[in-house]
Structures are given as structure tokens and as C-alpha cells.
Amino acid sequence: MGVIESAGALGSRISNLTVIVALALVTYQLSIYVYNIFFHPLRKFPGPLLSAASCLPLCRKNLSGDQQFWITELHAKYGEVVRYSPNELSFSSGDAWKDIYGHRKAGQPILKKNPKFYLAPVANEHERVFNIIDSDNVNHTRIRRIFSNAFSDRALKLQEQLFLKYVDKLVSNLLRDTKADPNAKFNMVNQYNFTTFDVMSDLCFSEPLNLLENTEYHSWVAAMFANFRYGIYLFTIRYYQVVEKSLLALIPRLNPGMAEKQKLHHQFTQARVDKRMEIKEKRPDIWGLVLEKDEELGMTRKEMYANAQLFMIAGTETTATLLSGLTYYLLAHPDKMKLLADEIRGAFPSTDDISIEKLQSLKYLHACIEEGLRMYPPVSNGLPRVVPEGGVMVDDTFVPPGASISLTQYSCYRNPKNFKDPYDFVPERWLADNTEYATDKKHALQPFSYGPRNCLGKNMAYHEMRLILAKLLYNFDIKLCEESSQWIDQKIYIMWDKPELKCQLVPIRSHRTS
Template structure:
């Protein structure tokens, strides 16, 4: 009998603590499931901001929209339902008001900068930050000063032969075609320009009329950008991905980065008589080798697809608004008598051209989503309200530019709104900031403007264009940037013999 009692007591000592532990854990889980929604909805520092109940509890609706390519539609709908400020995730706010650009992106006096949300950007293969992802304001300013001379107006004047060469090559290749896919043609051109600028050597895409394997990889990986963002967002998934990343994927990322490394090394070793990037930056030894490589890689992505995307979208809207296309065509052909007369300086003075491009940047922005910032430690005031450090904030470009509170007839392509048309006198033009605001705005903004004016003008000067594409072309997925559909355009050479 005693042995039986001893055995029972032993079982109690073994099983009961485990049972208690399980009950405690279960109780804690239940307590969390009950208390977290109460906290998130009613007690969280952002509880006073409007937004959907599910969105206040979890980031999952936003991630699903991103993975499906519906992020822009999701955010536009959030703002339509809840107004100019929306809490679209537990710790995320989106704004569509002009003042938000300044509050988020400028550095308040006596306060710290609201830094870039690093997890939004895919990490470089060598782990070194670039101009976008550099977390230190001091180091960012130092690196930016090194590159700034290469993007100055003086430098752009020196680089004009490079731009003119590829613009003319684009026209020459187009003359051999009856119909071109404008999305491809503009990509080939912008990648060739930037490759010669950053590497001292073209990729030869216009010559081959095809993407290189390296450039094709860039586009093939666009669709997975939201998935990479989601993985980077959570510490556990980040660690698991580092352990479980397929070797083929790791090799692809490394090969892509090494392509940049080999081209930069070749350019720096051989030198170049042309006024390219490396002849125009300060040779001060400030940059590390890692910074040289990651920023060259950045220029090849940020300075190519974005420009081609804007030009493709603007071309579409011009073709679908023939009255606007006629005004622009008359301006360009009335001003110039030959391709040689179309200098960067002369093109910058064309008012309607500038208005068309700016309107293109509104209805089809190169970055249609948002680039989030994180409120600095100690908190900052955004739109008149204090926000705690760590809060993620952003101005969503598409939602802002299509807001009727900012722009009259927001879905219409109306270049005249930038030229003083009284119908649009109440438009809030300061809400339109496609190149960003403050010390971290787009370094290549001036270069992009010259490139956009030159390429669009030469196409319009040399060809009459038409397309059969209907309004469904505008219904595109967004994976951080546009997943552009082909834009077939028929080109009629106006200089061809009758």
C-alpha cells in the first residue's frame, strides 16, 4: 500500500507542476488575447486616429494588399473612408496633407531627424548602407556631399553629350519599327544612360533591343519586394530567412551585386576621359569601398526604372488626351528646327512640356506608394499632434495626388493646372512632392528632369504616335513601384519620305 501511495505522490510531483505551468501559459495567452485588442483600440498612443478596427489590431490587411499588388488601391480606399490621416496598421500613420511632408521629412529645431524606415528597403548584399538606407544623419550628409557635384547643373551640362547620344540612338532604333513597346524602349534607354554614367560603359540594351540578364533580374525580383519587406519587418522571420534562404536565391542576390562590383572596379581601374560619375565626385577618400558599390547599385535602380516609368505613364496619358498631345507637339515642333537644337537648357524653358511632366508625376508617380519614416527617439510633432518615438509615418503619394481635397478633378490629366488655369486655383500644389522633401530628397532630381524632357521631346519631335490601348492599362499592380503593362505605340516618322 505504501509503495502505491509513494508512486501516486511521485506522479503528482512529476505531472502537477507541468499541468500548472500549462494552465498558467494558457491563462496568459487568454489574457493577452483579451487585453491586446482593448489596448490597441482604446489605450494605444495612436488610438485617437481613425482607421479600420482590424487594421488597428494587425498589419496583416496591409501585408496582404502589398503581396497581391493592391497596396495603392488599399491605401486610397483607407483615405477615402477615414480622411487625410489614417491609422492603417497598429503603429503606422499615413497622411495626405501638404504640411505632413514638412513635418515628417524636415528636421525640427532642437529635435532629431525622423529616420528612414530601414526595413522598407531590401538590404544590400554586402550589408553596407547606401544614401537611402544610411541611418546616421551625419554620415548621410557626408556621403551626399561627395556625390552632389556629379548631379549639379554644371555637371549635367558636361554630361549632355551622353544624354544626347542615347536619346538619338533611341530615335534611330525606333525608326526601324512600326510599333514599339514604349515601356521597353524607355527602359533600355534609361538603363544605357545610367550604366555609362555610373560604370563608364553602356549595357548595350538599345543596340541589342533586349534586356541583359542582369537587368532582367532586376525586373523579375520586383514582385517579391513586398515579401522581402515583410520578412525584414519581423525579427523572427528575418532570422529564419537567414537560415533557410534557398541557395539559388542567395546566389542570385550575390551575383547581381557582384555585377555592380566588377563594373565599378573596371571603371575605377581603367579610368575614363568622359565626365561620368567617378570623374565628377570629390576624390577625397571619404567613401569606403562598400559605400562605392552600394551607391552605384542604387543609382542603377533608382535612376532608371523610375524615369522610364514616369515617361511611359505620361506618354499613355498624352495619347489618351489628344488635345493635350497637340498642344505639346505644337510647342516642341514650333520651337525647334532640328534635333540638334534640342539642348537641355532650351528644353527646360518649355512651359507646357514641364507642365505635362509634372502632371504625369501626379497621375502616374514614379513611386506610387509611400517611403515611410520612423519618429525619432523622444517623439516629434506631426500635423499638430505629438507622436512617440518609433511610430511609423508617411505621405502616400498616390492617395495624396488623387485626393479631391488637394486637386480638383484629381483623376484627370490636366497640365494646365500647373500653368495658372483659374479653374484649378485652389489646388494645393505643395502636396505634390514626387522627389521628396528635405536633406534626404532625391539627389538625382535635376538629372531626372533633364532626361525626362529630352527623351519625351525627341519622341514627339520625330514621330506622330498612337495606341490602341484602352483605359484598362491604368489598372496596374504595384510592388513598391508600378508593375507596368506593355504600352504598344505605333510610330509614324514625320521626316520619312512620302
């Protein structure tokens, strides 16, 4: 009996202890919620009460692919500054660009990037290798100086024939396939990706991936696409630092192929860089132009690997994304498509006369690309910065130190204070002689970001987008297939989660090459 009573007493004590621990955890968590709502430095900023208390609403929207749409709805309800998680603010005012991302006055520090968003977890922080995006301000300046020569106007002119080689290959493939089957349906998302990846691979490594040749994705490209969804898990886990390591350990078990895809991505990039660096003759690709400027390079081989991986994502998927979205909007607005096609076809005697320099003078083409970037920005989310000591003023609003702030691009471009009829596709708003949209804040459109850390490849992207779209519309009439009529209804997992954009193409036989 004594043993039984002793065991019972022990069980009772364990049970009581469990209750006490559970109550302590609940009390601790409730105290955090109370602090976030009533005492946090951001307590006076508007937003949902649950989002002020906890990051859980944000994480749920993040994992569901609805974060940007949700934040845009919050801006519509609460105004141009929204607190969407305990320590995060989103701005939608076009004037906030310069305050968050722009150059600072003498003595004022540039706002640092939020490492929770930019830096993926690594086993040893001392082994971290930075690329031009996730580096600190000092290393960013160094790396940007190294690559500036490769993205200069001079370099773009040297690379024009490389661009034309693959754009003409795209057109040739489509002409061949429409001749073989006039009723063929093409997934234009794939066609644009095949082209941009072959271009960037040649620019980075002096050899293409041959996606246009094989008309299918290379395993390396497929691995890159898989990393976008993986990135969403990483960003979400970061909000729960107490259990971050445990949650990270679960991901490989839940998705066994993910680690293998990441490994493939790294190995393939490294092998391509090593192979390119063995080539000694001068070539006008990225590494050739880098070496031409700086024989010492000023960059380790690991940094070259890291930046090559970045270029193969930032210089490909984003361009193909814009072209996909713009193609859809043009097809959904046939009157706009006709105006653009007429401008392009009337500007050139033959497809061979289309060039980077001449395309820059086509005003409606430029207007369509700008409107495409506004309606369907490849980088739709905000790029978070951490407010330094002393706080900052953002669009006449004081933000206390330690807060994470960003301008959410999708929300900014849907803000009626920035753009009239913000949900309408209106390329005409970008024409200088248009008075109906004269009140639009044109400076609010910054799809390549703003300030000292804006996209280095901005001009290259514009040239590539103009070439691909102009060559396509010069040679084909395009029709949207019924199954893609609702194509724009998408989720966002870092990048837009694009379904197939099925189109039929009819060759314009009256246009011949010279």
C-alpha cells in the same frame, strides 16, 4: 496494464499541456489586440478596427500589390491622417511634407528613417554597407557631399552629349523598325528602360549595357527587376519579428533563383565599378566627377559598390516608369497629346536643335511632366520616419514618440483638398495663367521627396525625361494599341508592376535633321 495506464496518463498530460500552451498563446495574442485597440499611444487616430489591432490587413494588401490603393481609400473614408497598422500613420495633407521630411528647427532632431522599411536583413549588422538612401543622417550628409558635384548643373551640361547619344539611338532604332514594318508594335516600357539603363550605365561605369543595341534586357537588369518582388516579402516578414529568421529561410526554398539573382546583381556591379576605377584619364561620368572633387574620395570601395547599385535602380527604372505612365495618359487624352506635340514641333527647326537648355522653356512640356508625376508617381508609397522622443507636430496634429509616420504620395496626389479633380489628367493645372485650378496646393507635389534627404538626381531626371519625350514626339505620331487600352490597371510591388505598353509609331517625315 500498468504500462498501458502509465502511457495513457502521460498522453493525457501532454494533451492537457498542449491545450494550456495553445490557450496561453491565444490569450497573449488577444491581449496584444486589446492593447493595440484600447491602450496603444495611437489609439485615438482614425482607421479600421482590424488595422488598429493587427498588421495582418496591411500585410495582405502589401503582398497583393494593393497597399497604396487601399490606404488611399482609407484616407477618403477617415480623413488626412489614417492609422493603417497598429504603430503606423499615413498622412495625405500636402502640408505634412515639411513636418515629416523637412529641416527641423535648431535643437530638434531630423526624423530618422524607419529601418524596418529601408534596411534589408544581413547576417552581421557590423558588416552593413550604407548607400546614400539607407544611411543614417551623419553618413548621408557625408555621402551626399561627395556626390553633389556629379549631379550639379555644371555636370549636367557636361553630360548632355551622353544623354543625346542614347536618346538619338532610341529614335534611330524606332525609325529603322517602322520603315521595315509600318505596322510594327512597340512595347514602350521596354524602349524607355533600354534608354535609361544605357544612359545610367555609361554615367556610372563609362560603358553602356548595350540594351538599345541588342534590344533585349541584360541578365543583370532582369535580376534587378526580380528584386522588387523580393523586397515586398522582406518588408512583410519584418512585421513578424518572432518568426522573421524562419520565414527568411523559407524564401530561397520557395524561389530558388532569387538568391542567385541577388548574387548576380552584386557581382556585376562590383566588377563594373572595379573596371571603371582602373581608368585613369579624366571622364565626366559620376566617378570621374567624384574623384575630381575629392582625390581622397572619402568613400570605401564597398560604399562605391553600394551606391552604384542604387544609382542603377533609382536613376533608371523611376525615369522609365514616369515616361511610360505619361505616354499612356497622353495617348488616352489625344487633345493633350496634340497640344504637347505642337509645342515641341513648333519650338525647333530640326531634331538636332533640341537641347537640355531650350527644353526648359517649354511650358506645356513641363506641365505634362508634372501632371504625369502626380497621376503616376514612380515612388507611390510613403517613406516612413520614426517619431523621436517628445513627439512631433505634423500639420497641427501631435504624434507621440515611437510611431512610424509617412506621407503616402499616391494618396496625397488623389486628395481633393490638395488638387481639384484629383483623378483627372489635367496638365493645364500647372500653367501659371490657369485660373480654374488656382486653388491647387502645388507644393503638395514632391515626387522626389522633400527636405535634406530629397533625391540628389532630381534635375538630371527632369532633363532626361524632357529629352526623351521631346525627341520621341518630334519624330513620331504615336497610337495606343487596343491591347494596352487598360494599361493603367496595375499592382504596385514597391514599383509599379507595368505590363507591356503596346504602341504604333508613325514617323513625321517633314522633320529632317539639320
